[in-house]
Amino acid sequence: QSALTQPASVSGSPGQSITISCTGTSSDIGGYKFVSWYQQNPGKAPKLIIYEVSNRPSGVSDRFSGSKSGNTASLSISGLQAEDEAEYYCNSHTSRNLYVFGTGTKVTVL
Amino acid sequence: QMQLVESGGGVVQPGRSLKLSCTASGFTFSNYGVHWVRQAPGKGLEWMAVIWSDGSTKYYSDSVKGRFTISRDNSKNTLYLQMDTLRAEDTALYYCTRDPTPGTFDVWGQGTMVTVSS
Numbered sequence: 001q002s003a004l005t006q007p008a009s010v011s012g013s014p015g016q017s018i019t020i021s022c023t024g025t026s027s028d029i030g031g032y033k034f035v036s037w038y039q040q041n042p043g044k045a046p047k048l049i050i051y052e053v054s055n056r057p058s059g060v061s062d063r064f065s066g067s068k069s070g071n072t073a074s075l076s077i078s079g080l081q082a083e084d085e086a087e088y089y090c091n092s093h094t095s096r097n098l099y100v101f102g103t104g105t106k107v108t109v110l
Numbered sequence: 111q112m113q114l115v116e117s118g119g120g121v122v123q124p125g126r127s128l129k130l131s132c133t134a135s136g137f138t139f140s141n142y143g144v145h146w147v148r149q150a151p152g153k154g155l156e157w158m159a160v161i162w163s164d165g166s167t168k169y170y171s172d173s174v175k176g177r178f179t180i181s182r183d184n185s186k187n188t189l190y191l192q193m194d195t196l197r198a199e200d201t202a203l204y205y206c207t208r209d210p211t212p213g214t215f216d217v218w219g220q221g222t223m224v225t226v227s228s
Binding site for chain 1: 157
């Protein structure tokens, strides 16, 4: 199972909006609603920020939103803040009842 | 509060075995599927294995299938990972996490480090 493809890095200025893509296949992202996103700060465990494509857990800022089109999922961050600087990973359920993470995207706030 | 605490990591020689544990508290462990996820130093997250809430079903990534065994003891609120025939590439921080719905990893442990080196 190959990792889902994410851009290595995305950057933006404070207040701007950015979007991170996560590309898979019809056997994972394209076939299921079980796509999630995680934020990871250095030395910390990942934190769930989006589940089932577009749902936000309680306590997660509404500046984070998720969507999916075909085999590609996307995470958008609006009103970019310094605290959003982190590594972001997507994850998807697969047709073999396994799970696969994305390659990870480093978000930099300029 | 809901918590997962991993233990059992350490330094082990290639070809040897190690067993990790993950102890849950603050929620009804037996109601949840639980997973192992690892992260090699400076690298991304890699999903490894899942065991369903009643222990009846297990799935493994291709990279560990046949070498690693996931199990659980709901009476002890504990998840395990038996790792056999360890390789240098198994060196990583190992996390446990639960999923209230498929792929929704909402609670994570702090991780336990495994180093495979001679």
